Amino acid sequence: MRKRASLAGSGTVIEGDAGAWRPPPQKPARQSKKKPVKPGDTFGVPGYGSSLVTSLVTVLVLVGGWFLITSMHWVKPLFLPSPQAVYAKFISVASEGFASSTLAEHTVASLLRVFGAFALACVTAIPIGVMMGVSRFARGVFDPPIEFYRPLPPLAYLPLIIIWFGIGEFSKVFLIYLAIFAPLAIAARAGVRSVSIEQIHAAYSMGATRRQVVTHVILKSALPEIFTGMRIGIGVGWTTLVAAEMVASTRGLGFMVLNAAEFLASDVVIMGIIVIGFFALCFDVLMRYLEKKLVPWKGRV
Template identity: 75%
Template sequence: MFDFLFRARPVKPGKVFGAPGDGNSGFISLVTTLLLLGLWFLVTEMGWVKPLFLPSPLAVYNKFIVAMTDGVANSTLIEHTLASLERVLGAFALACITAIPLGILMGVNTVVRGVLDPVIEFYRPLPPLAYLPLIIIWLGIGEFPKLFLIYLAIFAPMAISARAGVRSVSTEQIHAAYAMGASKFQVITQVILKAAMPEIFTGMRIGIGVGWTTLVAAEMVAAHRGLGFMVLNAAQFLASDTVIMGIIVIGAFAFAFDLLIRYLEKVLIPWKGKV
């Protein structure tokens, strides 16, 4: 009945069999987006849902223009966006510098894995709101606690992905490198690290998404600017058009960064799926 979902597509020249899921789904995604937008127009124009709960796309667009020019919550949309970008990208950069090397060390060294694994696995499932009060008690309500909260949320998936990438390396590849005279450092840098790169980039994609997810929680406390702060402030006044506009902006930036990491992965790891 659902054979068409798994039917083989035409393959590229030089290939014999098409892999499941091979092909470009961009057109389907575009059609899905347009259908959802059309449904949104239909529901709001027909009055099936009150504007308080679901404003029309035109109302959200008008609020976007107002936010860009006059501003909302005492700042323009660009100022809110720059404040949030500084927090998310700062935490993401710090996580890349620390989580990836530590994840690799966890994969190649049992002592490091034994020390860090219980800590990461303990706090990883916890929602950021659970340890937000503790961070406030320890670090106060300045800018650094917001960045640190996002950093903690990003750190765990990136470290675990790096460790998983290291542990997924084929033993035969490692033995072959040793047989060819490679040192332990060369095996780690030339074999293990390269083989782990796809998993590391997957962790980066997950991490940047988690960072944007945690942004709203981070900007709950003593924030004066930021997309999360703007959304929370608008919710207090039941300004659903501002809330939806903020959600769309956050989602657009998160999706854009995900596409950027996908592109970098394609450029920097051409051997992915081929070895």
């Protein structure tokens, strides 16, 4: 049998086999290691991906606009001091103090109030929210008072708290605690109600008790909403801090801002706002990190 190789490189023609054509031999493809596909890479999940670069650009644009407006004297320094003036005041308050206290003393006083109230709210609001989600009796007991006072601004019931508990430190912490309690309890209840009924039935079918279902299925499934409620609650707590430090306070970031506003010291006001926002942002970043570590299944199931 005679063979004739095609010079065109398109294959090999074998005479005697009715002109059968065979493809040219292919080299074995190199095996390349591919990384696992991330969620959203295949179909493009809306909102997926990092926004760090966009956030940094936004901050740079805002700070640059602040520099531009103040350097061009488009706004009087009384209403918007320059970043240099705010930084100079920051150094001055940190070293010499303002209203008989240094910046560190003001900061420590506010942090103790906010995080003390936040810790107390976590200890009480999360269990109550879980009970509201798993028990109709608990929901009937706690839901009416929480839903009643939740829309009220803290300044509305601040006078009543002062009448009941005086003007001491407890009234300030209690006011912040009430502001954090409601959103945290509602978030915990919503997290419990969002648990899939199939997961609960699967746990019962495997012999789990009611307590085990609550602790190992319901509570863990509600963690994403609980973390969201914690982030919202601490934000509400920082906003309530200013109202809490309005009455008979001698130190604190909110007290410093209010005291500076009475003397039209806008540089101190802006500096205090930046410090409050900095600590609030740090706590939010910490909560995001803890949520990522403790709830790795969020958005994947």
